[in-house]
Amino acid sequence: MTPAVFTSVLPRLCQPHRYHKVAFLGCNYQKTCLLNSHSSRQYGKISSSLGSLTSSPLDPNKEPDRLFKHRLNVCQLQKLSSSMIHTLQCKVDRYQCVHVDLGDIPEYVTAEQFSVVLNASLVEWRKTSKNGVWLQIPMSMGQVIPVAAKYGFEYHHAEGDTAMLCLWLRRDVPNKLPPFATHQVGVSGVVMKNDEILVVRDRNRPFTLWKFPGGLATLAEDIEDTAKREILEETGIKTEFLGVLAFRQQHDHPNAFGRSDLFFVCHMMPLNFDIVPSPDEIEACQWMKLSDLESSVQTSAITQRMITLIRVGQKHGFDYVTLKSGIFHSVYKGLQFKIYNRWLPSDESEEEKCYLHSVAGPEQLYNKEKE
Structure with missing residues (x-):
């Protein structure tokens, strides 16, 4: 309850143990305080009570310790003429x-x-x-x-x-205050069904390209959770995260308010296959043969690059091209974080999942996990 500053000029303190009502910046109320003054030009000491938050009248004949059950020296200020100046609470x-x-x-x-x-x-x-x-x-x-x-x-x-x-504040050192957020984060998902891949065309875009479903991450949302949410919202397909295939960094990204853009492409496993496209966001949505998407002129460079990675994953196993996530304890007490890295031999469960996905396909893997 330390007050930040007086909002009004304190009256001249002419006698000891005189009671005044003082308004403080930093408090949303007025407090009645006891002002002990030894001289109008010396120091004024304010003793207040955390329990005295009302404007009820005080009896100056009572001892201060009886008036204030919990006494607290809030501050000691130099009295300049008839006013006191203090600094902001910080x-x-x-x-x-x-x-x-x-x-x-x-x-x-x-x-x-x-x-x-x-x-x-x-x-x-x-x-x-x-x-x-x-x-x-x-x-x-x-x-x-x-x-x-x-x-x-x-x-x-x-x-x-x-x-x-x-x-x-420093005049002898360059400004070292950190800038605000430098990037926005977008996430999309590569969802395979045997030799078909889930693609969408966005509504209300200046260009109509087949792309992977995805969108912007919300505050404190994990990359894989963004992928799951966006795929479900846009296509009605529920998914599980398998890994990060790649990410793109782009500066001067339009519609990013001058921020740069980080865009992650995740490898996702479908848990259902019936498409229910969002009428507000999606113009078209379908399972398309990977070869048809590869030969389509209505694709971007990032889509073509992902097709190349998918081909490598299908041939050598997706653990060869994806980054897996692991949870670790932060140096900050009570916090955790995720690290995304290539598959390690010690990750046996991930090894089995990657192998099954590359050999059997997501439908068989989905049925196996339900057993």
Whole structure:
């Protein structure tokens, strides 16, 4: 409950143990506090109670310890004339960058009030050799964005109802604040049924090419889960992930808001075979002979490259051309991650699955797994 800054000028403190009501930036309420003053030009010490959050009247004849069950020295500030100035509440990360969440500040704070506090904060942070500032601003506090811009802040990113602004404080070192997301991630799936492959033609596209079903990954979605979801949504085919065949990197990708594009092509096993295409997204969908797709002029370079990999996989086994996924523990406590790599001899279960898929085909493998 540490307050960020006063929103009003404190009255002159003329006598010890005098009670005043003070509004704080960083708290969505007013708190009644006991101000202990030794002089109007010396230090004012604020003792407040976490349990005293209402504006009920206080009895100045009672002892402070009885008034406040849980006493807490919130801050000790130098009194300048008849006002006190403090800095924004913040957290400091391991890179010595300051993080400020303005969601804790009342929405009625004016741009002028915020400007005074922000300026004092920047002075303090530079004095204490902080490297940069991350300023998280909710949409309801949009009135302070021009103020932050005046002090050199720039947009880093915005999502939902929150904008993140940033400022590099060091003048002797180049800006080392990391950029926002540099890539978007797309995933498609190669789904085989004996010598046929599942292909679609997208609706509302400037070109009509036969391609593999797929789309963009959502936040925190695994690559294989994106492939499963997109294939099901577009074709009605349920699948299981077998591996990653390849991925493509493309810069200046249209419709990516200036981001680069990573596009993963997964090898997928069908669990059913009756197509139910999405009427909103798909113009046409079918099981097409691999040889027909290979000879079609309505395909892209990436599709032709995948056909080459499929041919190699059919001849030598798909473990030869696919990357398998494994789950590992992260150095960050409680987190896991996936590594995609070529098949290893120790992966016996994967060896059997790859062999069955390359020799027997997905229908036989599907029937075997149901047994």
